[in-house]
Amino acid sequence: MASDRSPAQDSEGRSARNDAAGRLKSFLKKEAATLGFTDLAVAPPDIGPEASARLARFVELGRHGSMDWLAETKDRRASPQSLWPEVRSVIMLAMNYGPRSDPLEGLAQKSRASVSVYARNRDYHDIIKGRLKQLAGKFGARAGGDVKVFVDTAPVMEKPLAEAAGLGWIGKHTNLVSRSHGSWLFLGSIFTTVELMPDVAETDHCGSCRACLSACPTDAFPAPYQMDARRCISYLTIENKGPIPHEFRARMGNRIYGCDDCLAVCPWNKYAQFASEMKLIAREDLQSPSLAEFLALDDAGFRAFFSGSPIKRIGRNRFLRNVLIATGNSNDQTLVPLCESLLSDPSPLVRGAAVWALSRLTPPARMRELAKAKFQDGAALEDDPEVRAEWDLALNRPHA
Missing domain, CATH: 3.40.109 (NADH Oxidase)
Known part of the structure; x- marks a missing residue:
């Protein structure tokens, strides 16, 4: 019609x-x-x-x-x-x-934590x-x-x-x-x-630039426009619920929550x-926090400190895992007592990361002393197989 x-x-x-x-x-x-x-x-x-x-x-x-x-x-x-x-x-x-400033500058401060910009x-x-x-x-x-x-x-x-x-x-x-x-x-x-x-x-206006690809500390980009989350520090520190794979620990540096390298460059x-x-709404206390401050957090302290923060979502145990990896990369001997106190933490995720951190910060003789206290007369005082595996590696690796 x-x-x-x-x-x-x-x-x-x-x-x-x-x-x-x-x-x-x-x-x-x-x-x-x-x-x-x-x-x-x-x-x-x-x-x-x-x-x-x-x-x-x-x-x-x-x-x-x-x-x-x-x-x-x-x-x-x-x-x-x-x-x-x-x-x-x-x-x-x-x-x-x-x-306001280059977020990568904080990566050189090994005794302080680097938090992804969005989570600050x-x-x-x-x-x-x-x-x-x-x-x-x-x-x-x-x-x-x-x-x-x-x-x-x-x-x-x-x-x-x-x-x-x-x-x-x-x-x-x-x-x-x-x-x-x-x-x-x-x-x-x-x-x-x-x-x-x-x-x-x-x-697309990227052109021939490859700055972001070259900046990735864990080679998480198999090719331009492709990302393997399993190698990304943001995934490893936030989404990953288990131990950080050994191949990425040293490359994490002091990044305890997320990674900004590819964005920042x-x-x-x-x-x-x-x-x-x-x-x-910025959190000034997350711009350059100390590792020591975080190593002392129990669950209640973690929840209180990170109230209203996206970091609260990963929970205290995963967070402490990340902090301990950064501690192992810090070369800061003053953090050793805090790490030793976490060898008996209720969380096996935290205990395992504490073993690794101490193996990087203390000489082999001290690790053997700690192991002797932990495993008396050959009896296993550690019932988690992943934590025991961390001890085995720590006792058999050369001092870092």
Whole structure:
């Protein structure tokens, strides 16, 4: 049946809708800026097959390590509409968390801990999600559609969506890079039933640069744009629940939570803003903390110190494991008594790491004295096989 509308009327209707959509987007950007977001752009609710194919290959090769949820949710991650069939637009938001100084400078201070830049602030999940809810509420009230917000808490492929929206491109280190804000970006999304005009996808501007790949201390990049999480210090110190594999311990240095090396060397960081300008809440006591302070933490002390911090999520035992590896790399003899006290810690994860740290800090004769006290008359006072294996290695390795 022919339309009663003339071509001129159709054109006027499209123009009016475009104007309304433009006003909505301007409103969103203005409100987002007041909440501390660095940038905002719109992606279509379909990111295409390439991103899901990369994820499938990543899982197929086992590079996700023990992060089983990635394998379990990879099909749902393939499309925003798999998560919410009614979604018509995805509003992607970025918040810059760039540090004021080079975070790699702290790697030379072996008796102090290096904490990933993002974890030196209050938990970004809580900060950003609260602000996303404020923005989504205002948008929903004005646009009349339904909304849902996500911040790394659902099977959403934030980086491919941010790339599709034009906020940046996925660099050779597999993180998002922005020509305006560098590699220091938190991402969040608002799914909506409102149809908005998508922005233009960003193109790759890495060129021939390999700085991020060369900077990785554990060679976690098999090739540009590919990452093996099992070799990544961020994975090893945060997601990994067991002992740190021996081949990576010395290369961890004093990194006790995450690793910023590949991000910090990105040349595009010269455009990044400081986190304080982005309304984040910094933890000054995590800028350059001492290893000694952390070695003395019991569970209650750990929970109190890291209240509101993303570090709290890994628990005291995994955290102490990381701190002890850093201690073993510190060459700081003043930390030996604290390490010795942890040989009887209730957690085998902590005990095993304490053995390794002491084997790096004390001479073989002292390790034999400690072992004699631990294993009287050949009777095993250590019932955990992994801790016993650490003792066997410690007693048979040359002094480091």
